[in-house]
Amino acid sequence: MSDTTFARLDVFKTYKLYVGGKFPRSESGRVYEVTKAASAADAAGKREWLANAPLGTRKDTRDAVLAARAAVKGWTGTTAYNRGQVLYRVAEMLQGRREQFAAEVAVSEGIGPKKAAALVDAAIDRWVWYAGWTDKVAQIAGGANPVAGPFFNLSTPEPTGVVGIVAPQAGYGHSLLGLVSVIAPAIATGNTVVVAAAADAPLPALSLGEVLATSDVPGGVVNIISGRTADIAPTLASHQDVNALDLTGAIAADGPGAASALEASAADTLKRVVRPELDPFAQDWTNAPGTDRLLSFLETKTVWHPMGI
Numbered sequence: 001m002s003d004t005t006f007a008r009l010d011v012f013k014t015y016k017l018y019v020g021g022k023f024p025r026s027e028s029g030r031v032y033e034v035t036k037a038a039s040a041a042d043a044a045g046k047r048e049w050l051a052n053a054p055l056g057t058r059k060d061t062r063d064a065v066l067a068a069r070a071a072v073k074g075w076t077g078t079t080a081y082n083r084g085q086v087l088y089r090v091a092e093m094l095q096g097r098r099e100q101f102a103a104e105v106a107v108s109e110g111i112g113p114k115k116a117a118a119l120v121d122a123a124i125d126r127w128v129w130y131a132g133w134t135d136k137v138a139q140i141a142g143g144a145n146p147v148a149g150p151f152f153n154l155s156t157p158e159p160t161g162v163v164g165i166v167a168p169q170a171g172y173g174h175s176l177l178g179l180v181s182v183i184a185p186a187i188a189t190g191n192t193v194v195v196a197a198a199a200d201a202p203l204p205a206l207s208l209g210e211v212l213a214t215s216d217v218p219g220g221v222v223n224i225i226s227g228r229t230a231d232i233a234p235t236l237a238s239h240q241d242v243n244a245l246d247l248t249g250a251i252a253a254d255g256p257g258a259a260s261a262l263e264a265s266a267a268d269t270l271k272r273v274v275r276p277e278l279d280p281f282a283q284d285w286t287n288a289p290g291t292d293r294l295l296s297f298l299e300t301k302t303v304w305h306p307m308g309i
Contacts, residue, residue, distance in 0.1 A: 018209025021219020071220030
C-alpha cells in the first residue's frame with residue numbers, strides 16, 4: 001500500500017426546508033448566504049461564511065400551509081397523553097444531537113460554547129416542560145359552568161387549527177430556545193404550525209426539522225421555511241387557511257410598520273393574533289414560559305347536557 005496521503009475535502013451540509021415531513025429545496029431553487037453572527041472579532045468587517053440556506057418563497061409557504069392543514073385532523077385527534085409522549089421524544093432526540101446544536105447556536109448567536117450549550121439544554125428542558133402540559137391544559141382552560149336549570153354545562157378547549165409563526169430573530173431572541181418556545185406550546189395543544197425561521201440565523205431551525213423528522217411528530221405538524229421574512233410572513237397573514245398568527249419576531253425582522261400591516265392583513269380573515277413585543281429586547285426566552293402561549297391558540301367549546309332524573 002502506498003504511503004501517499006491525500007488531503008480530505010470536507011463534506012458541507014446541504015440545508016433544506018422542512019415541509020410535510022420531507023426536505024424539499026425551495027421551489028425557486030435559490031439559496032442565500034448565512035454568515036457567522038457579528039462579534040468583536042469581526043474587525044475587518046467581513047463575516048465568516050457558514051452555509052447556504054434555501055430561500056423560501058410564497059409558493060413554498062403556501063405548500064407548507066397545505067401540509068399543515070392536511071395534518072390537522074390526525075394531530076388534533078391524537079390523545080393529549082400521546083401528544084405529550086411525542087414532545088418528550090423530540091427532547092430525547094435533541095439531547096442526542098446536543099453538541100451539533102450547541103455549535104450551530106454559538107455561531108448563529110455570536111456567543112461562546114458554554115452559553116450556547118446552556119441555551120440548548122434550556123431548549124431540551126422546554127420540550128419536556130410542554131410535554132407535561134398536554135394532558136393538563138384542559139384543567140385550566142375548561143371546566144363545569146354553573147347554570148340555572150337541570151343541565152350540565154361543560155366548557156372544553158379545542159385547538160384553533162393552523163398557526164403561522166414568525167420566529168424570534170437572531171440578536172433579539174435565541175435561534176433555538178426562542179424557536180422552541182413558540183413552536184412547542186402551539187403543537188402541544190393540538191395545532192399544526194408553519195414557521196418563518198429567523199432570516200439571519202436559520203441553521204438551528206432547519207436542523208430542528210431533521211430532529212422532528214426522526215421523532216414521532218407526524219409529517220405536516222411542523223413546517224419550517226427559511227428566507228426573507230418579508231416574503232413569508234405576508235403570505236401567512238393573508239392565507240385563508242391559516243387560523244392564527246404569532247408575530248413574535250415580526251418587529252425585529254421588518255420593523256413596527258410591517259408588524260402592523262401583518263395584523264391588518266390577518267384581520268381580513270379573522271385570525272387570532274399574538275402581537276409582538278414593541279421592544280424586541282424585552283423578551284427573555286430563558287425565563288419560565290408560563291401558560292400564556294398554551295392558551296393563545298385554543299378555542300372554547302361549550303356543551304349542554306340534561307341531567308338525569
